[in-house]
Structure formats: structure tokens, C-alpha cells
Amino acid sequence: MTPYTDTVPTQLVWHQASGMLELGWADGREAHFTAPQLRSACKCSVCEKRRRDGNPLAAPVDTALTGINPVGETGVQLVFSDGHDRGIYPWPYLHQLALEA
């Protein structure tokens, strides 16, 4: 297996009551991400620019996940309650976030 396929989760559960996104990987790693955590970690050009400008977004605690759309086999696009839907979260990035969580 290539390092890339190692980062494709074997489990992805959207807990709609709590708003948590649960991911699990074949290497045993697992993570529970909150919507504000994922929103703050958005890597779209707008959010990256804010980061470069030294003004990264700190998502409010009441931010909710409102949609999850598959992006081919490479990751997911997440939609948030603040209307932000530009964020693509590639599997390697989520795997990395799980390391840092």
C-alpha cells in the first residue's frame, strides 16, 4: 500500500446529535472531530489567506456541520452552519489532524 491509501479512513461516522465526525483508520488511529475544530482547520483559499494574514478564523463553539459530500475517493467536502462550503478535507489532511488532536 502507498502512504496515500493508508490515510483513507476505514470508518467515517457523522454523529448528527453531537455534530461530531468520527473517523477510524486501518492503523488503529481514530479521531472525533467537532464541527468548530474542522471549521477552524479549513484549508480553502479564503481561510488559508486569513491564516497567512495572521487572522485565522476561530469558529464559534455553536458552529455545526450541515453537510458532508464525498470528493471522489480523495476526501470530503464539509458544509458548515455559517454557510461556508469551500473546504475540501483530503484524507491525508484528516489523518494528520488526528495525529495532532
Ligand SMILES: [Zn+2]
Ligand atoms: Zn475555508
